[in-house]
Amino acid sequence: MKIMTCPVNGPRAITEFAYGGEIRPMPNPNTASDDQWADYIFNRNGAPGMKREWWCHTPSNTWFVAERDTERDLIMRTYLYMGEA
Amino acid sequence: MRLPPSATTAGEWINRDQPLRFRFEGRDYAGCSGDTIASALAANGVKVLGRSFKYHRPRGLMSVANHDVNAVMQWGGTPNVRADAMPLVAGMDLTAVNTFGGGVDQDNARILGWLSRILPVGFYYKAFHTKSLFPLWEKVFRMATGLGKVDFSTPRLRTPKRYGFCDVLVVGAGLSGLSAALAAAEQGAAVVIVDENARLGGSTHGVSAGASELVALVAAHPKIRISADTYAAGYYTDHWVPLVERDRMTKMRAQAVVVATGGYEQPAVFRNNDLPGIMLASGAQRLIRRWSVRPAQRIVLLAANADAYLAAEDFLAAGIEIAAVIDLREDVPETQKSALAGRHIPVHAGDCILEAIPSANGKGVVGVRTQSGTIACDGVFVSVGWAPTAPLLYQAGTKMRYDDAVHQFVPEQLPAGVFACGRVNGIHTARALDGARAGSAAAAHCGFGVDQAITVPPETAHPTHPWPIVAHPQGKNFLDFDEDLQLADLENAIQEGFDNIELMKRYSTVGMGPSQGKHSNMNALRVLARCTASTPGEVGTTTARPFFHPVPMSHLAGRGFSPERRTPLHARHVAAGAVWMSAGVWQRPEYYAIAGQSRAQCIEGEVLAVRYGIGLIDVGTLGKLEIRGPQAAEFLERVYISKYAGLKVGMTRYAVMCDESGVVIDDGVVARLAADHFYFTTTTSSAALIYRELSRWNTIWKLDCGIVNLTGAMAAMNLAGPQAKAILVSLTDVDLSLPYLAVREGKVCGVPARLMRVGFVGEWGVEIHVPAEHGAAVWDALMAAGKSHGIRPFGVEAQRLLRLEKGHIIIGQDTDGLTTPGEAALDWAVKLDKHFFVGQRSLQAIARKPRHQQLVGFMLAAGYAGEAPKECHLVIEGGEIAGRVTSIAWSPALSRHIGLAYVRSDMTSVDRPFEIRLSNGSLVAARVAKTPFYDPENLRQKESS
Amino acid sequence: MSAIHFENVSKTSRAGVKGPAAAAWLAILGLPVPDAPNTWLPLEGGLIARLGLSEFLVEGPASAQLAAPISHGVYPVLRQDTALVLKGERLNDLLLETCSVNFLAIDRRTRPALLTSIAGVGVTAIPDGNELRLWCDCTYGEWFIDTLSSVANELI
Structure with a gap:
């Protein structure tokens, strides 16, 4: 079982975490075309590689960002979300 | 035969003073405490322990290393006990598995041995190819396949499963593993060492020089924990290794893992190589060293390495006559032969x-035919090479390469924190030194001491023969003893085109038996390499997956945790006779049982109490959240589809939440307690998820507000019914003339409470929210005050009917994972003109497209007395599916069946007839009806009688 | 006879607060504020624990102080926990069967407060000397106590 490091609570078994999906910038809803919006809503990139993802440490309800290499199954870095896109 | 006590038997594992009686195949035997089943039977001269899988040939011991799948037994309700490793227990009554009538001695199915010509490789695929023969083959297979019998009356066992922690985990306590453990511990690491054998010292316990001394040092070391009789069942990410003991499993988390698992000695392939009496030399050594059993009187030793000659010393010491050594090598190093000097x-x-020559009854060997002649013997011991016990290394992601110097696969690139030493690392001679090297490196990897970077000399002689395989025109030269595969079977599979290692495995089933190829994979890939004119390295190995060894289901199941939530009023419901139902993690009363009344009567009684008197329901399972801050209203505007900025303090508003695709995911009520303070509810099932999701939005938006989850901290109950107000008035300081949908903070029964005027069930009602610790007291006070009015607690079933009469939807029942607010008849709640809300952009796009379906109310004909449709029954129009029922119930108030259903958008007009198809195919007539079905003007919930 | 002693201390008074300004607000109230996330400090007859970055749990007489009027960026948290104190020689064995955190490796001198999961229930755990203090949502409380007790009774 994998270990993930919560930026606040430290390294824990992966069972303490919930996956929140890849971080994808939301297009401006006022200017995006229907096609652009649909792409944002429905399309996910499943190709293995470096991903920036939302993860939540559930006992403490702490959301943070994890950078994972899904090809090699490695967690490269975790940090708190600071508002950057 | 058991050896008499002597210097040779000094290290034996048995206690001769404690005899144990047991039965095998209906006969009584005696063994000793410390015996395994197999060693006790061998001591009694029993050679046939089982029948082979396909041809039911008599089989005996081969490895005595917990991998002998032809010596598995049924012990009462326990199937497939490995006789070669299972300790003997007094009174055991054992039978061999896989026998047809007559037991292991007189197996009727041995005739199959003569039929091998019509059981070709890939038999399953060929047999099933003809569809019409399928039923026949199925019958045959069901009888012929599978091992052991499952006893369905076996009592439930709860095997403890626990976490474990260490710095360095050493798997295997032979020379290399023991040295690794010591080296790592000396550098300060906390070490755990495990071995599948009952005692430490390696698979040929005590044979290796220095092993006993190492065992003593390890046992005495304060930094080393020892777990014998324990196997590492697999390797999982981040050094997580399940350690399986007889009565528990430990999920060990290490910082580094040293794999010192040694090797499996490999059988040689020649005709009749499966006869009882033919075994691996290391297996014979184990029988002699551990259990003082002499497995044969006069043997032929088939050799191809130094280990064979070391083993010969053991055989001679045990009084076994070695008729001849047949060495596959042209040049046998003199240093190896010196062990036999002077023995003639x-x-x-x-x-x-x-070929080996079988005895007349086929249950033993009487000699061997070699290139130079025939030699009489009653046993053949084989020592021609090793295959690395590398499953853990493969599972850890090790890149392996075939090393021609040792004719085996060795680690080429190990993952960080994984180390290998000893035979599995291709080091067969300097095993202790290699262990020290790996142990030091592993400790250093965890931050303990400095890696000593020990250099280990490479092998000077091949420990493994590259081709211990002899063809024979009459076959029966077995390559896989689990699956009864002969050399020609693999050659045929390759010829038929299955010439890739993974394809050959699946087509021929080589390596797919219970031992998972421990004695067959290596020879199989050698055959494949030779047939395809390639090298073993090019052929490669099949994927090694957990588990390394079969793990009992009871160990895997262990103790599971499925937490259950109970509201603060749980005990009250128990006392009131609640019949429970699960609602996600919650336990909720479905209804309250009354002696002498049916379920339906109880529920109807609860419904009537609410409609005409007073009912009280525990709604504490609702998600209860609080949001405070200057931008709290802005936050709610963004997460709900309606508007809340303009909601007056002291008022509530229905709230629907969508996801980004515009699908309805939750609903509840938002109450404004102050300009910057809201209290709001979510559905029972989504409470935890919604709180988590809102927390994420708040992380992203960074609005000036904070959310607090009060779901468990607040008790909540809904007091409803035309007489509810009358009893509440005496218990609260809140002015109950408050309008419909108002919220007030005040006291109920002297405790701080939030009161929300609601109408979910269609009568005058108020939700009372109080801190959990006061919930029971408030409940009791309300029940006491309502007693004279016939107050009844009501459960989830009554509430479902009451809300259906009002046409209120339940998210998740009347909606699904694709339902938009419009489809669920919630258009009125959607405020597309807001600045922004989650799902808004998607709903704008959806609004421009035609709507395909719509939720409507419907009724069956007033006098309909037939079988009623159920939820999920389909609406049928012109033979086509035109929708489905989401809710349906008999309404006592309306005296007819009412329900909600999705129908095509052109079918929504009131009184539009349509048909619902029952499970039996018949159609029931229904008509679209206006909702609410009951009290359409909503007068009752707004006014108090 | 259980190998673990369970003491239910749910009735002890406690209060909570969270928010970006919570630490400063508590300091103004005169309470000692743990500097690091997930640590705690002893109080007269109780303790104050910092749960994550900006949430606080105050237990004992001092919890009454949290009834003070809140200010901007401070959000009161109603605490209705099931609170337990566990002790006994087999305590670590109980934890090994129910929690993936290695409590033996925790340095008690740093006064850690762990937010983790025991038997599948989210808990705040404070190892203090040979005791373990646990807080969980009260709606899980009964099941949690029953489950831990039965595991404790079956320790082999």
């Missing part, structure tokens, strides 16, 4: 066994 044992170099 002929060594036939460059020879091989062409």
Whole structure:
């Protein structure tokens, strides 16, 4: 079982975490075309590689960002979300 | 035969003073405490322990290393006990598995041995190819396949499963593993060392020089924990290794893992190589060393490495006559042969066994035919090479390469924190030194001491023969003893085009038996390499997956945790006779049982109490959240589809939440307690998820507000019914003339409470929210005050009917994972003109497209007395599916069936007839009806009688 | 006879607060504020624990102080926990069967407060000397106590 490091609570078994999906910038809803919006809503990139993802440490309800290499199954870095896109 | 006590038996594991009686195949035997089943039977001269899988040939011991799948037994309700490793227990009554009538001695199915010609490789695929024969083959297979019998009356066992922690985990306590453990511990690491054998010291316990001394040092070391009789069942990410003991499993988390698992000695392939009496030399050594059993009187030793000659010393010491050594090598190093000096044992170099000669009844061996002649013997011990016990290394992601110097696969690139030493690392001679090297490196990897970077000398002689395989025109030269595969079977599979290692495995089933190829994979890939004119390295190995060894289901199941939530009023419901139902993690009363009344009567009684008197329901399972801050209203505007900025303090508003695709995911009520303070509810099932999701939005938006989850901290109950107000008035300081949908903070029964005027069930009602610790007291006070009015607690079923009469939807029942607010008849709640809300952009796009379906109310004909449709029954129009029922119930108030259903958008007009198809195919007539069905003007919930 | 002693201390008074300004607000109230996330400090007859970055749990007489009027960026948290104190020689064995955190490796001198999961229930755990203090949502409380007790009774 994998270990993930919560930026606040430290390294824990992966069972303490919930996956929140890849971080994808939301297009401006006022200017995006229907096609652009649909792409944002429905399309996910499943190709293995470096991903920036939302993860939540559930006992403490702490959301943070994890950078994972899904090809090699490695967690490269975790940090708190600071508002950057 | 058991050896008499002597210097040779000094290290034996048995206690001769404690005899144990047991039965095998209906006969009584005696063994000793410390015996395994197999060693006790061997001591009694029993050689046939089982029947082979396909041809039901008599089989005996081969490895005595917990991998002998032809010696598995049924012990009462326990199937497939490995006789070669299972300790003998007094009174055991054992039978061999996989026998047809007559038991292991007189197996009727041995005739299958003569039929091998019509059981070709890939038999399953070929047999099933003809569809019409399928039923026949199925019957045959069901009888012929599978091992052991499952006893369905076996009592439930709860095997403890626990976490474990260490710095360095060493798997295998032979020379290399023991040295690794010591080296790591000396550098300060906390070490755990495990071994599948009952005692430490390696698979040929005590044979290796220095092993006993190492065992003593390890046992005495304060930094080392020892777990014998324990196998590492697999390797999982981040050094997580399940350690399986007889009565528990430990999920060990290490910082580094040293794999010192050694090797499996490999059988040689020649005709009749499966006869009882033919076994691996290391297996024979184990029988002698551990259990003082002499497995044969006069043997032929088939050799190809130094280990064979070391083993010969053991055999001679045990009084076994070695008729000859047949060495596959042309040049046998003199240093190896020196062990036999002065013994006058002929060594036939460059020879091989062409076939073993079976005894008349086929249950033993009476000699071997070699290239140079025939030799009489009652046993053949084989020591021709090793295959690395590398499953853990493969599972850890190790890149392996085939090393021609040792004729085996060795680690080429190990993952960080994984180390290998000893035979599995291709080091067969300097095993202790290699262990020290790996142990030091592992400790250093965890931050303990400095890696000593020990250099280990490479092998000077091949420990493994590259081709211990002899063809024979009459076959029966077995390559896989689990699956009864002969050399020709693999050659045929390759010829038929299955010439890739993974394809060959699946087509021929080589390596797919219970031992998972421990004695067959290596020879199989050698055959494949030779047939395809490639090298073993090019052929490669099949994927090694957990588990390394079969793990009992009870160990895997262990104790599971499925937490259950109970509201603060749980005990009250128990006392009131609640019949429970699960609602996600919650336990909720479905209804309250009354003696002498049916479920339906109880529920109807609860419904009537609410409609005409007073009812009280525990709604504490609702998600209860609080949001405070200057931008709290802005936050709610963004997460709900309606508007809340303009909601007056002291008022509530229905709230629907969508996801980004515009699908309805939750609903509840938002109450404004102050300009910057809201209290709001979510559905029972989504409470935890919604709180988590809102927390994420708040992380992203960074609005000036904070959310607090009060779901468990607040008790909540809904007091409803035309007489509810009358009893509440005496218990609260809140002015109950408050309008419909108002919220007030005040006291109920002297405790701080939030009161929300709601109408979910269609009568005058108020939700009372109080801190959990006061919930029971408030409940009791309300029940006491309502007693004279006939107050009844009501459960989830009554509430479902009451809300259906009002046409209120339940998210998740009347909606699904694709339902938009419009489809669920919630258009009125959607405020597309807001600045922004989650799902808004998607709903704008959806609004421009035609709507395909719509939720409507419907009724069956007033007098309909037939079978009623159920939820999920389909609406049928012109033979086509035109929708489905989401809710349906008999309404006592309306005296007819009412429900909600999705129908095509052109079918929504009131009184539009349509048909619902029942499970039995018949159609029931229904008509679209206006909702609410009951009290359409909503007068009752707004006014108090 | 259980190998673990369970003491239910749910009735002890406690209060909570969270928010970006919570630490400063508590300091103004005169309470000692743990500097690091997930640590705690002893109080007269109780303790104050910092749960994550900006949430606080105050237990004992001092919890009454949290009834003070809140200010901007401070959000009161109603605490209705099931609170337990566990002790006994087999305590670590109980934890090994129910929690993936290695409590033996925790340095008690740093006064850690762990937010983790025991038997599948989210808990705040404070190892203090040979005791373990646990807080969980009260709606899980009964099941949690029953489950831990039965595991404790079956320790082999």
